[in-house]
Amino acid sequence: xxxxxxxxxxxxxxxxxxxxxxxxxxxxxxxxxxxxxxxxxxxxxxxxxxxxxxxxxxxxxxxxxxxxxxxxxxxxxxxxxxxxxxxxxxxxxxxxxxxxxxxxxxxxxxxxxxxxxxxxxxxxxxxxxxxxxxxxxxxxxxx
Numbered sequence: 001x002x003x004x005x006x007x008x009x010x011x012x013x014x015x016x017x018x019x020x021x022x023x024x025x026x027x028x029x030x031x032x033x034x035x036x037x038x039x040x041x042x043x044x045x046x047x048x049x050x051x052x053x054x055x056x057x058x059x060x061x062x063x064x065x066x067x068x069x070x071x072x073x074x075x076x077x078x079x080x081x082x083x084x085x086x087x088x089x090x091x092x093x094x095x096x097x098x099x100x101x102x103x104x105x106x107x108x109x110x111x112x113x114x115x116x117x118x119x120x121x122x123x124x125x126x127x128x129x130x131x132x133x134x135x136x137x138x139x140x141x142x143x
Contacts, residue, residue: 047071047095047102047103048095048103048105050075050078050105051078052077052078052087052088053078053079053080053087053088054078054079054080054088054107054110055078055091055093055105055107056074056075056077056078056079056088056090056091056093056105056107057075057076057077057078057087057088058075058076058077058078059073059074059075059076059093060074060075060076060121061073061074061120061121061122061123061124062123063095063123064123064124064125064126066126066130067130069097070094070095070096070097071094071095071096071103072092072093072094072095072108072124072126072132073092073093073095073123073124074090074091074092074093074120074121074122074123074124074134075090075091075093075120076090076119076120076121076137077089077090077119078090078091078110079091079107079109079110079111080110081110081111081112082110082111082112082113082118083112084113085113085118088110089110089111089112089113089118089119089139090110090111090118090119090120090136091107091108091109091110091111091120092107092108092109092120092124092132092134093105093106093107093108094106094108108132111136111139112139113138113139114139115139115140115141116136116139116140117135117136117137117138117139117140118136118137118138118139119136119137119138119139120134120135120136120137121137122134122135
């Protein structure tokens with residue numbers, strides 16, 4: 001009759017650690033394979049085509065949603081209040097869903113590059129009570 005072989009506590013612990021390490025290595029490898037799958041191509045959707053004056057041109061900044069689902073943004077050029085630039089001095093605009101799957105644009109403000117500034121290049125933001133704020137690249141009270 002064979003006697004059972006006793007494994008000391010230290011050897012047992014090392015053996016368990018090796019098994020656990022192999023299991024963790026396998027799990028980590030499986031997670032890497034899952035995470036490394038090919039990304040699907042992203043497609044964009046044009047919401048609105050700007051025409052220059054009077055509705056704006058070059059929307060370079062991010063858009064901001066309001067609570068009703070409207071989008072707000074700026075265009076660096078376009079608008080109809082700029083006597084110094086035939087391309088316009090920029091706009092602040094709103095895009096509203098029209099219920100037919102499209103969007104309607106409303107120009108909220110056309111810059112003149114005078115005391116009001118001009119060529120807004122950054123996105124607009126809302127404060128806590130719904131006021132809309134933004135900046136312009138040049139113009140203003142001090143030029």
